[in-house]
Amino acid sequence: MHPFKWGLKKSPWVFHLGASACNNCDIEILDTLAPKFDVERFGIVLVGSPRHADVLVVSGIVNRQCLERVKRVYDAIPKPKLVVAIGVCACTANMFRDSYNFTMPVDQIIPVDIYVPGCPPKPEAIIAGVVKALEKIK
Amino acid sequence: MILGAIKLLILFLIFPGFIFAALVGLFTSWVDRKISARVQYRQGPPWYQPFADILKLFGKEIFIPEGGASFIFLAAPWLGLSAVTLVATMLWQFNVHPAGSFIGDLIVVLYLFTVPSLALMLGGSASRNPLAAIGASREMKLILAYELPFLLAIFTLVAKSGSILIGSVVAFQQSHGMLALSLSGMLALLVSILVMQAKLGFVPFDIPEAEQELMAGPLLEYSGLPLAVFKLTKALLFYTLPLFLITLYLGGFNPYSWVGILGLVIKYVLLLVIIILIKNTNPRIRTDQALRFFWGPVTILAAAGFIFALIGW
Numbered sequence: 001m002h003p004f005k006w007g008l009k010k011s012p013w014v015f016h017l018g019a020s021a022c023n024n025c026d027i028e029i030l031d032t033l034a035p036k037f038d039v040e041r042f043g044i045v046l047v048g049s050p051r052h053a054d055v056l057v058v059s060g061i062v063n064r065q066c067l068e069r070v071k072r073v074y075d076a077i078p079k080p081k082l083v084v085a086i087g088v089c090a091c092t093a094n095m096f097r098d099s100y101n102f103t104m105p106v107d108q109i110i111p112v113d114i115y116v117p118g119c120p121p122k123p124e125a126i127i128a129g130v131v132k133a134l135e136k137i138k
Numbered sequence: 139m140i141l142g143a144i145k146l147l148i149l150f151l152i153f154p155g156f157i158f159a160a161l162v163g164l165f166t167s168w169v170d171r172k173i174s175a176r177v178q179y180r181q182g183p184p185w186y187q188p189f190a191d192i193l194k195l196f197g198k199e200i201f202i203p204e205g206g207a208s209f210i211f212l213a214a215p216w217l218g219l220s221a222v223t224l225v226a227t228m229l230w231q232f233n234v235h236p237a238g239s240f241i242g243d244l245i246v247v248l249y250l251f252t253v254p255s256l257a258l259m260l261g262g263s264a265s266r267n268p269l270a271a272i273g274a275s276r277e278m279k280l281i282l283a284y285e286l287p288f289l290l291a292i293f294t295l296v297a298k299s300g301s302i303l304i305g306s307v308v309a310f311q312q313s314h315g316m317l318a319l320s321l322s323g324m325l326a327l328l329v330s331i332l333v334m335q336a337k338l339g340f341v342p343f344d345i346p347e348a349e350q351e352l353m354a355g356p357l358l359e360y361s362g363l364p365l366a367v368f369k370l371t372k373a374l375l376f377y378t379l380p381l382f383l384i385t386l387y388l389g390g391f392n393p394y395s396w397v398g399i400l401g402l403v404i405k406y407v408l409l410l411v412i413i414i415l416i417k418n419t420n421p422r423i424r425t426d427q428a429l430r431f432f433w434g435p436v437t438i439l440a441a442a443g444f445i446f447a448l449i450g451w
Contacts, residue, residue, distance in 0.1 A: 004197025010190035038180040040171070043187055048353030051201055051361040054194070078199035078361040 015053030021060025154230030163373030195366035218257030239305030262356025273355025290440035316389035325443030
């Protein structure tokens with residue numbers, strides 16, 4: 001395996017983008033990052049700047065205000081990058097699909113690598129999702 | 139001539155210089171993360187974690203912010219890294235050959251230690267990002283705060299040993315015992331440990347990088363290789379600053395015997411434990427509190443140490 005790829009696999013830094021989520025998924029994401037699950041074992045660290053990130057974690061339905069921001073944050077992340085859509089809203093927009101300010105699901109705006117459905121998904125499911133995303137690195 | 143140049147390059151790039159210091163520094167930053175994790179009842183990352191971080195950053199895309207000063211933006215990290223590498227090489231060489239030091243090398247080392255902070259300020263200002271600019275200005279204030287007590291602590295040692303050569307400070311300690319055992323030396327060491335915490339940018343003095351408010355401070359716009367160089371600079375500082383304190387206050391080390399090497403490791407681990415415990419038991423303070431802290435109690439302590447050294451205690 002290429003050393004850079006190995007590095008990416010062993011140290012995925014996460015940037016969390018809440019795209020007008022109801023905060024339920026965000027709470028679960030923060031739970032995942034808390035000491036109980038200790039994702040630093042796998043080198044996962046939450047970073048504040050998209051320039052430092054490798055994995056973009058998106059939650060929520062994307063409304064008109066957020067649409068442009070989601071695109072910009074995705075462009076701000078240096079390649080190679082992965083996108084994980086957390087929660088059924090980010091995956092399919094579920095019950096908000098007929099809402100007046102809903103635009104489109106995340107995967108029609110930016111390429112999504114892994115979907116973690118659930119309302120909200122458990123921290124275990126989120127970790128499993130990130131691990132599956134990392135398995136895509138060849 | 140050419141042989142001499144090659145030897146200098148090897149010194150600078152391989153053994154006491156870049157590669158050795160980077161390996162030790164990265165390993166130390168793993169120790170820091172592991173101990174912090176254990177303090178929080180976590181397992182913590184595996185030993186290769188800092189190496190994986192750096193390797194990954196080497197392979198990432200490099201962004202240059204639009205409208206920023208691109209040359210300074212890309213040059214700043216290398217400036218800081220080369221300065222710290224030079225310090226690491228010089229300190230090791232002066233411990234191995236105390237006679238090899240030159241007049242005023244203590245002052246050179248002091249100036250070289252401010253270069254990484256300068257690089258951070260330059261990079262932050264060149265990146266044309268308001269948050270990075272705030273981080274750079276906070277770094278400036280922090281430097282203003284800690285340089286005064288740090289210089290006083292160094293003066294203490296100059297007054298005590300009567301010389302501004304690092305080599306003769308080491309030689310003085312070999313004949314008179316380590317400086318930290320005297321009252322003035324102890325005060326100076328205490329002040330220097332606090333200053334070291336600020337120079338490393340660790341909690342409670344991580345004001346410029348302030349994760350929660352400024353996201354990453356001056357490093358905000360950096361990605362890929364330049365970011366890796368900044369991380370390496372920090373790792374090198376993590377090795378070089380304790381080595382500097384060991385050289386000046388704790389008697390240096392004797393590289394020719396196993397006892398000497400063991401002593402160096404013990405002193406290094408002792409300083410690390412102090413740094414990491416301060417880091418894990420304190421919240422971040424505000425900029426004005428940092429200024430008040432360094433110009434108030436710390437400067438008074440350092441000045442008292444200096445006066446004690448003049449008296450001869």
